[in-house]
Amino acid sequence: MMAKQQYEQLSPEWFQPAPPNVGEQEKINRPSLTFWQDAWLRLRENKAAIVGLVMIIILTLMAIIAPMASDRTYKDQNLRHAKLPPKIPVLEHIHWLPFDGRDANGVDVYKQRGVKEYYWFGTDDLGRDLWVRTWYGTRISLYIGLLAALIDLLIGIAYGGISGYYGGRVDNVMQRIIEILNGIPYLIMVILFILIFEPGIISITLAMVITGWTTMARIVRGQVLKLKNMEYVLAARTLGAPTSRLIFKHLIPNVIGPIIITTMFTIPSAIFTEAFLSFIGLGIRPPEASLGSLVNDGYKSIQTYPHLMIIPAVVISLLILSFNLVADGIRDALDPKMRK
Amino acid sequence: MARYTLQRFVYMIITLFIIATLTFFLMKLLPGSPLQNQEKLTPEQKALILKEYGLDKPVPVQYIQYLGNLLKGDLGVSFQYDNRPVAELISDRIGPSAQLGFQAIVFGTIVGLILGIVAAIRHNHWEDYTATVIAVLGASIPSFVLGGFLQYFIAVKLQWLPVAFWEGFKYTILPTLALSVGVIASIARFMRTEMLEVLSSDYILTARAKGISQAGVIIKHAIRNSLIPVITILGPMTVNLMTGTLVIEKLFAVPGLGEQFVRSIELNDYPVIMGTTLFYSALLILAVFIVDVLYGVVDPRIRLAGGKK
Amino acid sequence: MVEKILQVNDLHISFDIHAGEVQAVRGVTFDLYKGETLAIVGESGSGKSVTSKALMRLLPTPPSRIKQGEILFEGKDLTKLSEKDMQSIRGAKISMIFQDPMTSLNPTMTIGKQIMEAILKHQKLSKDEARKRAIELLQLVGIKNAELRMKQYPHQFSGGMRQRVVIAIALACNPKILIADEPTTALDVTIQAQILELMKDIQKKLGMSIIFITHDLGVVANMADRVAVMYAGKIVEIGTVDEIFYNPKHPYTWGLLASMPSLDHKDTELYSIPGSPPDLLNPPKGDAFAPRNPYALKIDYELEPPMFQVSDTHYAATWLLHEMAPKVEPPAVVRERMKRFADIVARKGGKPRG
Ligand SMILES: Nc1ncnc2c1ncn2[C@@H]1O[C@H](COP(=O)(O)OP(=O)(O)O)[C@@H](O)[C@H]1O
Numbered sequence A: 001m002m003a004k005q006q007y008e009q010l011s012p013e014w015f016q017p018a019p020p021n022v023g024e025q026e027k028i029n030r031p032s033l034t035f036w037q038d039a040w041l042r043l044r045e046n047k048a049a050i051v052g053l054v055m056i057i058i059l060t061l062m063a064i065i066a067p068m069a070s071d072r073t074y075k076d077q078n079l080r081h082a083k084l085p086p087k088i089p090v091l092e093h094i095h096w097l098p099f100d101g102r103d104a105n106g107v108d109v110y111k112q113r114g115v116k117e118y119y120w121f122g123t124d125d126l127g128r129d130l131w132v133r134t135w136y137g138t139r140i141s142l143y144i145g146l147l148a149a150l151i152d153l154l155i156g157i158a159y160g161g162i163s164g165y166y167g168g169r170v171d172n173v174m175q176r177i178i179e180i181l182n183g184i185p186y187l188i189m190v191i192l193f194i195l196i197f198e199p200g201i202i203s204i205t206l207a208m209v210i211t212g213w214t215t216m217a218r219i220v221r222g223q224v225l226k227l228k229n230m231e232y233v234l235a236a237r238t239l240g241a242p243t244s245r246l247i248f249k250h251l252i253p254n255v256i257g258p259i260i261i262t263t264m265f266t267i268p269s270a271i272f273t274e275a276f277l278s279f280i281g282l283g284i285r286p287p288e289a290s291l292g293s294l295v296n297d298g299y300k301s302i303q304t305y306p307h308l309m310i311i312p313a314v315v316i317s318l319l320i321l322s323f324n325l326v327a328d329g330i331r332d333a334l335d336p337k338m339r340k
Numbered sequence B: 001m002a003r004y005t006l007q008r009f010v011y012m013i014i015t016l017f018i019i020a021t022l023t024f025f026l027m028k029l030l031p032g033s034p035l036q037n038q039e040k041l042t043p044e045q046k047a048l049i050l051k052e053y054g055l056d057k058p059v060p061v062q063y064i065q066y067l068g069n070l071l072k073g074d075l076g077v078s079f080q081y082d083n084r085p086v087a088e089l090i091s092d093r094i095g096p097s098a099q100l101g102f103q104a105i106v107f108g109t110i111v112g113l114i115l116g117i118v119a120a121i122r123h124n125h126w127e128d129y130t131a132t133v134i135a136v137l138g139a140s141i142p143s144f145v146l147g148g149f150l151q152y153f154i155a156v157k158l159q160w161l162p163v164a165f166w167e168g169f170k171y172t173i174l175p176t177l178a179l180s181v182g183v184i185a186s187i188a189r190f191m192r193t194e195m196l197e198v199l200s201s202d203y204i205l206t207a208r209a210k211g212i213s214q215a216g217v218i219i220k221h222a223i224r225n226s227l228i229p230v231i232t233i234l235g236p237m238t239v240n241l242m243t244g245t246l247v248i249e250k251l252f253a254v255p256g257l258g259e260q261f262v263r264s265i266e267l268n269d270y271p272v273i274m275g276t277t278l279f280y281s282a283l284l285i286l287a288v289f290i291v292d293v294l295y296g297v298v299d300p301r302i303r304l305a306g307g308k309k
Numbered sequence C: 001m002v003e004k005i006l007q008v009n010d011l012h013i014s015f016d017i018h019a020g021e022v023q024a025v026r027g028v029t030f031d032l033y034k035g036e037t038l039a040i041v042g043e044s045g046s047g048k049s050v051t052s053k054a055l056m057r058l059l060p061t062p063p064s065r066i067k068q069g070e071i072l073f074e075g076k077d078l079t080k081l082s083e084k085d086m087q088s089i090r091g092a093k094i095s096m097i098f099q100d101p102m103t104s105l106n107p108t109m110t111i112g113k114q115i116m117e118a119i120l121k122h123q124k125l126s127k128d129e130a131r132k133r134a135i136e137l138l139q140l141v142g143i144k145n146a147e148l149r150m151k152q153y154p155h156q157f158s159g160g161m162r163q164r165v166v167i168a169i170a171l172a173c174n175p176k177i178l179i180a181d182e183p184t185t186a187l188d189v190t191i192q193a194q195i196l197e198l199m200k201d202i203q204k205k206l207g208m209s210i211i212f213i214t215h216d217l218g219v220v221a222n223m224a225d226r227v228a229v230m231y232a233g234k235i236v237e238i239g240t241v242d243e244i245f246y247n248p249k250h251p252y253t254w255g256l257l258a259s260m261p262s263l264d265h266k267d268t269e270l271y272s273i274p275g276s277p278p279d280l281l282n283p284p285k286g287d288a289f290a291p292r293n294p295y296a297l298k299i300d301y302e303l304e305p306p307m308f309q310v311s312d313t314h315y316a317a318t319w320l321l322h323e324m325a326p327k328v329e330p331p332a333v334v335r336e337r338m339k340r341f342a343d344i345v346a347r348k349g350g351k352p353r354g
């Protein structure tokens, strides 16, 4: 095996017994991170998720500040300023950017009509400021996203929690109800509700309250059932072991993880649904603006004024994309098993 | 297996019945009536019309009648399209929608499967990253935005393909593309995850330990087993496709069911809305039923045990 | 001397992961003789599975990497073979059985097909001949109604039966070496005994060599001819069964022996080695076992012990065997056990193997 000679000059002193200090044992192990620290570290390493997060923050700030900072509102009409292309100070001098106030034929419309003001995103056919309307529409999207998340958290958790906690007959009935609700196409439910209550933000809200929480309920129920079973196991074998630590280290993260993940995926899909409804004329009604209805309005003049469609279309896509990226990132961070 | 199929079938019927009932009573709650746009009628004329629509009887009787009519495939008559039967309106329009949906599913599934499989096999290589980016973008960009961009850049700017209308295969390409991106995204994503899961499973190791080549393992073991769960997303995908056709048909002026549906919403044509809603629901529920049965057929664990795992 | 069928020399395997290099196997050396059963034991995480998968080159690369060392089989170094050449060895000359029979069979393929796949891959047989051979194999591993069972799917078999099927697959081409990675860990005790019995039986009939991996020393006593004890990616002691059981030299082996549940002794509480195995991302300097070793010497924290020879067949890597080291005796529990093993062997009338 190994050459013995090289060890021949070892000093006898080295062969003194030196049993390990048991107290030191714990310190040798790598400092164990809590579940949340660990998840945060993993999330931070996920570049796509961070980009998404930053974009969400920027879009949210714009949605809050832009309409407030402008002296125009989303419904102010100014027919003299109708259908102006976008024009942004400084950027107007960079010619390959479409922010120089020229239309599709290269004519500087601002000069032609003697408009002094800058409309950063241009104006629509009624002369409304698209900059303000776009960010106003973003507000509505964010509101819907937040609302959907809230409904998920309130109704979904309560329903799933009760169903899982009581089990037996209660659970059975509640599960059948969910099964039927799931059988009904979500969108069709929404459309029916909107027909009854008139299109608008309240109808969308209501429709979401009725249908939007079943996934969350199912997931919470599953987790609660699992948790119940775990409690038995714990009770049986944790004589002496600190139960509270087990609960905080394993059980809580187990339930909260899936809840956060589900919520995060609810948000972009709710934002999409609202935009879609507004696009087909069932959502937000004029003069209010939603990104979906803005895109729809933009289509009418896509050949001549493409910016009317492209700008809100890009914003809604970015918004949904950012939320999806963050949701993906959070799922991967909270559920390392799912990470591939 | 027979019991399982029967059970799914009963579920399907119950759900359909509930939706039909819901639709009926919602219709009763709706503001407005068939007379909405005909304010200047005399009371006699009104009564006559109500009678013609069967609206003079008490609600429970109407309900029974309605269910009876449904069984006969009678969905009522339109308020707006010259009193034409809703069933007829639907069957007239179903062709283009079906073609569009079919093309989108076939194209999207093939591309999505290839993307997903390649991504999983080349996990953490550039192919994987590309597929993942495509899947995330495809899942994030709303179909109405994508349709608009395709229309603007490919049809308006580049003039490679017609902007709109429905006059031959060339006209179907852009709408099919716009519709299939969602399909591609969801299939690619799902297939990739399933495939990675399967590739890391013990039985793949067993197969490799037998000496089967990498390609053999992927084709004979991995793909087949990852395909099975992919069947389950065909249900939700049908919903997405329906949602998609609503806006895509509107955008590209395709004379399909979705376009008519959106128009009937704009015109408050309740019988058409309700009829189409019911039709869509039935289609979806049928899709879910087929998926369940199909799942049973391809997965021996369900086929032989007679229940879902 | 019996013919060596496999030689593993100074094998090093690492996983390159995000946080750095996990040195899962850090210099493993052993020989496998024709017809013998070599057991590899050690706590979970000690690198047994990585070693055994490396022999078949089944580790995914990346992240895994054979850093150094050779695996000699039939005059070839397996670490240098192409994937294609490896494929003709896997399943034909070297086969493997995995831990969990519930997951190691393809759930959507019939048992028959899964066995025939292995046969058809390596042997020039027609489908019918392969089917016949598969049925024979099922009968060999003790599955009744073999013809009917061929058409069934894994979920129609119990855990023990599935493991028999897995064994049948592994035996499909009469391999020279069978590697069994904890083949009974997932099974309950009575089934466990049956599977072990079956393996011994088959070895007697077919005469192949077995590498038997387990974390349970109890199983080893009546399965193996020789035992290698693994800790933190290294073999710390290797010898014949008798040497390991009644003349163990490494304090880690003592720990394993002390923590063995014994049937005739309703011990009040099972002993377990304090602490946990080291982090192989940053393996400690010196003897990796020192921080858990009540007999540790100062030198253990500085220098890795070499393999000290105890007998022709018995080696252990502990400084306690150095001439300058204090003479220590195994703890009382272990001494008592050693004595009992000796008694059992004596009662059976056999003399210690070795
Ligand atoms: N794919 C992998 N990536 C990183 N580390 C791994 C991987 N597989 C195994 N290891 C590490 O290798 C070590 C030995 O694992 P293994 O051979 O499975 O142990 P055993 O089979 O003895 O229980 C463990 O510390 C484990 O963390």
Ligand SMILES: [Mg+2]
Residues within 6 Å of the ligand: C045, C048, C049, C050, C181, C182
């Ligand atoms: Mg192992």
